[in-house]
Amino acid sequence: MHIDAHLSKISRLERSRSRLDPSADFELWFWAAMQAGTHALNAALHHAGLSSESQAFAMQPGVYLVPQAEGTLVPQLLPPGDVLHLGRPRIEGELPADLKEMAHAMETIESYRDPCVREGKPATPEIAAECDAALQQCLSLLRRRLSEHA
């Protein structure tokens, strides 16, 4: 997607997340944070010229759903645009320092995905705070990149 569309998605997900309790609703509270962070990462990758901005929606690494003029969606094989997660698909080239920090923050968030959402490990307030801090770091790094390299 385009950078503006990623920013709009981040706003929507953050609004949804604000309606949820980090403890009682951890699974979807967490999932919104993870998705918002992934949109931030994609916006930063596009901005750095490491992946393509286009109106194409990631299905699986290398395959994107592309809207057609007649209103349909068609899967197409395309070079890297939006990543599903860092490394899917792999991005060629050296990541700038701020993107490495964002990637590290996303790894922190994603480390809790399977244990706490799929495997029933209780999410403590400390885990929620760590995930929230990692997301805020991601969003802050994106804002700084967009303002300093406008």
Next chain:
Amino acid sequence: MKPHDHETCAARIERTMGKLGADDHELLIEGAMLAAAHRLNARMHRLGMTAVDEDLIHTYLLTINEYRRLSVADGESMKSLAAIEDLRPAFVRGDYPGGAEAAQHALQLLAVIRGRAQTSET
């Protein structure tokens, strides 16, 4: 996880989904996917199709042989989970118009899976 634990996880996610509105379509679709996977895992464990330490995460990560095998056991639920997953590129990761309607469809598909799973509870 054991079937009962999957059901507890699914019920938690479904409770959270009740706090969301139609304009939260991304999280409704994601919640439907996560809850549906828990419900389907509970069903497959109860049917003896999968071991409690062999949970399905996404239908598209299964081998074709395994997808076919589980579809023989409950094709309707497998098809329904795959259909929820197919909504994600356009409406969760993407901003294609019609997200609210897609979320309603995801909720209907989750209800199908939940209904079938509850018939296999003991």
